[in-house]
Amino acid sequence: MSEVLTKTQRAVLWYPPAYDIRVETIPVPNILHPDDAIVKIKLSGLCGSDLHVYRGHEDVHDPLVCGHEFVGEVVALGPSFTPTSQGRPELYATLRIGDKVVSPFTISCGECQFCRRGVTCRCIHSQLFGIPNLPGGQAQYVRVPKAGGTLFKVDSITSSLSSGQDQVITDSSLLLLADILPTGVFAVLQALQHPKISPFINGVPYPFNSYLPDAVASSQPTTLSLQDRTLTLAVVGLGPVGVCATVSLLELLSDVHGIDYRIVAVDMNPSRREKMQAVLAAMSPSTKVDTVKVADIPEAKDTVALWTNGIGCNAVLEIVGNNSALSLAYELVGPFGLISSVGVHQAPQLPLTGREVYDKNVSFDFGRCPVRSMFPTAASILLKRQDVFGGVGETASLIEKVVSFDSAVDAYEAFDKGRCGKILFDPWM
């Protein structure tokens, strides 16, 4: 079935203890398990969380192939992939050599109780690409375990979503599906689907018993006015995930009727605010972007106070992952509001007291994005917003440039020092 692969490939490796990146020639991976696929990589990403390893902050002591974002083409499949596969994830029956695929940054089997429930980030087989046991995507080939549960076929985006119209999706934008865009979408969905936000979306006062039996449905048939359905949101952190979250918020809210909304997008870093502004400019006028105020921290506090008469936001998306961001989110959120936190938090104790969270009736959602389950929503946004996500190196692009592995050492250093934006590798360049 599979094409004859070369025996060796080039890959970007990290060596302990820190800051040691080397481009080496290593063996091409083989199928080790019947559920494996080998993917020939077209583009792989350098992600902010690669820097945790780069800087030696992770508990890793062996060399590893870096990277957990990649888009590529299937070149070999294990024997589990057969048209007669039944009772397993659909791709075991339908995935073919030559299919273009994207992978989440972790594998997920699609078969354990967490995956069946859609909670793919907590798959019992979960493993991050780019650890010693699971070589990453900054290579020419990568082995994908549990590939029938993990991978996402790119043609399913266009076939299911573009209603037959031919539409070009750039490879560089597909790479955003590995982590960044789904994580932004997850932050948004956690907020918009929360019962505390339901009155704004549905116009029915809390508690809106959306799926409990009628017997306990609210006996108040009141419909809220537009004024009462004015949703105030903040996005804390405008790195690539924060930008994706803001774009996703605008896209999803633009489909909801009968509400009004305003968003403050916050970052202390001027270049991140500039990028956010450029993205908004690129979206206009097809999307109403004048509802977004891009602000530094003091401006954000003032804006929310002004907009809400000092009451605060209905929801805050926290996309940084440290205690200052969480404290700011708490400061910005209003009574009966919620904080959707997708930032990767570390060891410090949460910076809030029980009294503070009780007195404001605050809700929180913490944790890692179930990327595989976010693909359909994220892909629909990606397709719709190729004007934002499709480009490379433009003012509004999330991706600054595509480089060869020869530039890997410099790219890590520049990215670590904050001297460049998001960089992709073309392993064949």
Place this chain on the structure above:
Amino acid sequence: MSEVLTKTQRAVLWYPPAYDIRVETIPVPNILHPDDAIVKIKLSGLCGSDLHVYRGHEDVHDPLVCGHEFVGEVVALGPSFTPTSQGRPELYATLRIGDKVVSPFTISCGECQFCRRGVTCRCIHSQLFGIPNLPGGQAQYVRVPKAGGTLFKVDSITSSLSSGQDQVITDSSLLLLADILPTGVFAVLQALQHPKISPFINGVPYPFNSYLPDAVASSQPTTLSLQDRTLTLAVVGLGPVGVCATVSLLELLSDVHGIDYRIVAVDMNPSRREKMQAVLAAMSPSTKVDTVKVADIPEAKDTVALWTNGIGCNAVLEIVGNNSALSLAYELVGPFGLISSVGVHQAPQLPLTGREVYDKNVSFDFGRCPVRSMFPTAASILLKRQDVFGGVGETASLIEKVVSFDSAVDAYEAFDKGRCGKILFDPWM
């Protein structure tokens, strides 16, 4: 309109600094504002949170009339109450002298943006009964500000819910609507309506886009099996609110089809566990109670581990309000689970690290119950479970006895020392 009231009344007063309860003769309250009602009290409750004041733990330095739970009859109404009232909460047009009413433990106007959204606990006019500015319900008469937004007419329970059947609701059970039962229901609704629990209730994998436009609905039409829809819950804290939460859980879940569930009800106090057992016995066989395991803390941990193969609960209701309870809730909850916390938390910092909540994808809901918005659901449960809530002094009763004000000093002392269960006062006894 109003009957001629006596000029004085008996009431239970607290004097600073602590432990000083006196029964005194004081003036009967008057209508002070057009939206006021005066309620003649039939029964008033002694609540665990009255003990915060009793012990001198609240920041109060003036004598006050105690109590925030009462059921009674309207004896005077301000001029805002008129059949021609329009554009205001319905009771301003419909409430009459002689109507039997229950009040939440705080007033809520029904007109501010929080009340309109159903978030009555965060009403901008919110005031707790039983503070120096708002005399409480352990009296013969009480003034209820914003009464058209605050009060709940008892006959609306029977007329809207019992389908014309005459059904007796005891006054002592109505008193449970002031705080305890709605707070239990709130803890339950926060859990069952959460998107993380939605897959169990609906059978559709996460993210179930219950009220977002179809465009972003999940493209996975999978329906979960009964095995995947087995919900494991814990109730931490079996005081009166915890018992109400457990009963409400059983009632609300019994109406959901196609799921299975099991509940561990936890308390370290044997007499509270005995009460919980007695309540479950009283509910059987009309409700399936064999899904509930009443346990002390070590038993609870073992039970959850056994039931879930070490994975943990899908949701934990935390009804205590301190850090040990919150830590236990965290220990019991599984990945992608949630903690619905209605306990009144105090000054200490939350006992969890950012890493802990990220790594488990935990959600939290904190804060005070919007009692007024919970009334319809709580009243339907109260009506259905008069076998549990209707009695006084029986093994399964949440209320131990009804006493006169002459016993107030002793009642506070005994309740404070944990020598008795919930006590009600009959101010006319």
